[in-house]
Amino acid sequence: MQTLELRGVGKRFGALQVLKEIDIRIEQGEFAAIVGPSGCGKSTALRMFAGLENPSEGQALADGVPIEGPSPARMLIFQEHALYPWSTVEDNVGLGLELAGVPKAERIRRVNEVLEKVNLGGFNRYYPSQLSGGMKQRASIARALVMDPDVLLLDEPYGALDALTRLSMQNELLDIWSGSGKTMLLITHDIDEALYLADKIYVMSARPGQIVETIRIDQPRPRDRSSEAFAEHRRNIMRLLGLED
């Protein structure tokens, strides 16, 4: 399993400074979240761990080793499910294994296993267009899980879902994570989602994105969204984001 670290990271796109002096470290098996205003560079930071973006300054490290590119050990789950519309659920979910040359029988066995895990058992032959929003995102999580990665990177995975679906997906995500030892990094604009799921929340400022606060949440799970501690944290984060005095 892997630790994730950004060490003194800055990022510019041309003249646009997106990230500035970011220092974060996520331990093995930890569940971390990043919240921050839209456009502050959250996705950019996450994409560095996925190996899709390079820092302009500083280093992005996995297990202390600089990240050179994508790795099957670190899976990114995209904001919009990003399933291939021309492939069935089974083929979408099995893609990573297929690319790695895993034989078909073994592939299907593992795909079925992971589809069961995300409550999509039996939907093998469906095309993405035949699935609801929540099911699509489940399939996209399955596509990452089937690789059995050390790290799951989630970029606002439930942003496009309705509130009720989102709540049940959050519980499903906890089930997937608990006891797996996987390191999780979740980006969300939903403060409650971060508070409900994460051990540690990084609060980022508007562009250029900087970490303004790191908040540890020690409440045991499942957490009570209406508890006083929860409300206290929520107020604190809202204040840090300038949404409340």
Next chain:
Amino acid sequence: MNNRLRNIWRPLWPFLTAALTLLLLLQLGHLRTPIVIPSISAVFARLGDELADAAFWHSLGASLYRLGIGFPIACFLGGLLGLLAGLSRSFAVYLRSLIGILQSIPPITWLPFLVILYGFGDVPIITIIVIASFFPMALSVMNGTEGVSHTHIEVAKVLGAKKGQLLRKVYLPETLPAFITGAQVAFGNAWRSLIAGEMVGSAAVGLGFAISFSGEVADMEGVIMYIIVIGAIATFLDHFVLEMLKRRLLRWRYIKGGGDR
């Protein structure tokens, strides 16, 4: 009517009514000037005779042979060039200019040049089929490749795809609709230049040659029969064969949506 029958009937009836309209016009022409314009029944009787004649099949075979070589070459060449242009911006600019120039020269214009170069026969005709039909394919595939979703590419990269795998697993399936649209437009061009090439006379056999020969001997029955044959074959190949291929290859597009969108 059961479902299967309806699926065949639905795309068919507009063609049948359109064909009927044209035949009706012919019949009206016949009623006005019966000496020049033959009746529908005479034309179809002639078609029946020709179908029993080996010479007819020989000329049909010659035309389809040229199409069968020229059209796939054009599709392959156009697809390849379009793919390259979709991946490289500078090549795209070059290809667009080249196509711009080629489009302003009617393909048939190349025939004398090609006849001097290769002599009479199949090669000049096949070559103008390629010239006339590679570029709709190239343009369509170029646009399709430029439009490949960046996220779809990144998904494959994260899952460990190498260059060749990206091509096979993302670029090809995502540009497949563009390939098929390109092939459909290219087919029309290929067919027109095939018949034109045969008519202008680079060959002594073929549907185009047969119709222009009928014209020279003032055989109106033959002329009209060949117009019908040429139109029917192209309509069948384009709207039924290519369309069915499209529905088979792009099954995911025609599947009924469930879920919430």
